Amino acid sequence: MKAQNINDVRPFIKTKKLNTFGTLKYLNMPDLQFFIWCNQQYRVNRGIYNTIDQWFYEYGIINIYSRRIQLLAFLDSVKEDLNEPHSSKFIRFGHGGLTKRLNDFINNND
DSSP: OOOOSOOOSTTTOOOGGGGSHHHHHHHTSOHHHHHHHHHHHHOOOHHHHHHHHHHHHHHTOOOHHHHHHHHHHHHHHHHHHHOOOOOSSSOOOOTTHHHHHHHHHHHHTO
16 A cells, blocks of 8 residues: 555644644654654654654655654653653553554544
8 A cells, every 4th residue: 555645734733832843843853863852752662663653654644744743742642641650661552552552543633
């Protein structure tokens, strides 16, 4: 299935704080630097980061800038839901948990 840029970023953003100047600065970083920043902010490992990015791409969010906004909104929602002390180095989703969370995120923000 070839991804098409059919889904825009507007319907899914639920927080205005993602549009702050500080966040916009991070959206324009090279991929590795953006991942490192996400890792520091959200405790996400490279595999999870890549899977989330790929999932949004296949969902139809082709534009990297829009996809990163969605990625941050998703990680923000996960961070709020977990609200647990740093018991592990990375966020854990469990078997099939990441895909379920991504689907829930999209469905709840339509």
